Amino acid sequence: MTTTTTGVPRTPTTAASAAPGRTTRRPGTGTVLRWEIAKLVAQARSRYALLVCLIAPIAIVLVFNGQQQSPSDTLFGRQVHTSGYGAPLFILTFGSQWIFPILAALVGGDIFANEDQHGTWKTILTRSVTRSQIFWAKTLTATLFTVVSMAVLAASAIGSSLLFIGTQPLVGLGGQLIPSGTALPLVVACWATALAPQIGFTALAILLSVKTRNPAAGVAAPVAIGLVMQLVGTLGGIDLTRQFLLTTPLESWHGLLAEHPFHGPLEFGLAVSAAWTAVCLAGAYVALRRRDITGG
Known part of the structure; x- marks a missing residue:
C-alpha cells in the first residue's frame, strides 16, 4: 500500500478509480439474435406449434391409411393409398391454402407487437443496442421459425407417408410414372418451393x-389477407393480378411434376416472393426507425 503526498493511503480501489475508465463493448447483432432466439424458445406457443407440425402429418397419414375412401377431388x-409420395403432396396442397399463412404469422405477427403490449421497448433500447x-x-428470428416449422412439417409428412404407405412409384400430373x-x-x-412465399408472408406479418x-x-x-388472396386467385378474368399475389407461388411446384417439367412459374414466383419480402421489410424498418418509443 502506498501513500499520497497528503498522507492518505492509496488503496487498490482508489488506484483503479483513478485509472482511465475502460470502454464497454456494445453487444452486436449476433448477441441480440441470441437473446431473441432464447425468448422464442422459452415461449410455449412456439414449442407447441412445432409439436403440431411434427404430429399433425402423422395423424393425417394414419387416418387416410385406415380409410377406404380417398380425397379424390384434391390434387x-x-x-394417398397407392403411393407414399401422394400424401405429402396432398398435405402440401392443403397446407398452402390454410396452414402456411398461420405458421408464417404465428411469430412474425407477434415478435414486434409483443414489445408494445408489455411496454418493454425502453428497456430493450437501454441495453446499448440500436x-x-x-x-x-x-x-x-421470425424467419428462422418459419423455416424450421416448414422443415419439420415436410419431414414429418414425407417420413410418415413412406413409413406407413410405402415407396410405390408416383403418377405425375401428365400421367407419367415417376x-x-x-x-x-x-x-x-x-416442399422447398414453399419457403420463398412463406418468408414473404413472414415479412408481411412483421410489417x-x-x-x-x-x-x-x-x-x-x-x-385473413392470405385467404382473400386465395379467393381472388380463384376468380376468372384477373390472370395478370393473380400472378403478383403472394399465394400464387405456393402453386409453382406443379411444373416440377409435369411430364415435361417447366420452371417458368417457379422462377417468376421466386421474384414475386422476393419483391413482397423486400417491400414489407423496408416498410417495417422505416416505421420502426421513425417511431417515438419514449412512452414505453
Missing part, C-alpha cells in the same frame, strides 16, 4: 406487427 388425393440491431435480430428414386427428391423440391402494435392483429391479419 394427388387419389394417390433499433437496426433489434429489427434484424427479430426479423431473422419411380421412387426420382419421386423422393422431386417431392422434397416441391403488420410493427404498424398495428397489436399482437392479435399482427397474427390474424396476414391469415
Whole structure:
C-alpha cells in the first residue's frame, strides 16, 4: 500500500478509480439474435406449434391409411393409398391454402407487437443496442421459425407417408410414372418451393406487427389477407393480378411434376416472393426507425 503526498493511503480501489475508465463493448447483432432466439424458445406457443407440425402429418397419414375412401377431388388425393409420395403432396396442397399463412404469422405477427403490449421497448433500447440491431435480430428470428416449422412439417409428412404407405412409384400430373428414386427428391423440391412465399408472408406479418402494435392483429391479419388472396386467385378474368399475389407461388411446384417439367412459374414466383419480402421489410424498418418509443 502506498501513500499520497497528503498522507492518505492509496488503496487498490482508489488506484483503479483513478485509472482511465475502460470502454464497454456494445453487444452486436449476433448477441441480440441470441437473446431473441432464447425468448422464442422459452415461449410455449412456439414449442407447441412445432409439436403440431411434427404430429399433425402423422395423424393425417394414419387416418387416410385406415380409410377406404380417398380425397379424390384434391390434387394427388387419389394417390394417398397407392403411393407414399401422394400424401405429402396432398398435405402440401392443403397446407398452402390454410396452414402456411398461420405458421408464417404465428411469430412474425407477434415478435414486434409483443414489445408494445408489455411496454418493454425502453428497456430493450437501454441495453446499448440500436433499433437496426433489434429489427434484424427479430426479423431473422421470425424467419428462422418459419423455416424450421416448414422443415419439420415436410419431414414429418414425407417420413410418415413412406413409413406407413410405402415407396410405390408416383403418377405425375401428365400421367407419367415417376419411380421412387426420382419421386423422393422431386417431392422434397416441391416442399422447398414453399419457403420463398412463406418468408414473404413472414415479412408481411412483421410489417403488420410493427404498424398495428397489436399482437392479435399482427397474427390474424396476414391469415385473413392470405385467404382473400386465395379467393381472388380463384376468380376468372384477373390472370395478370393473380400472378403478383403472394399465394400464387405456393402453386409453382406443379411444373416440377409435369411430364415435361417447366420452371417458368417457379422462377417468376421466386421474384414475386422476393419483391413482397423486400417491400414489407423496408416498410417495417422505416416505421420502426421513425417511431417515438419514449412512452414505453
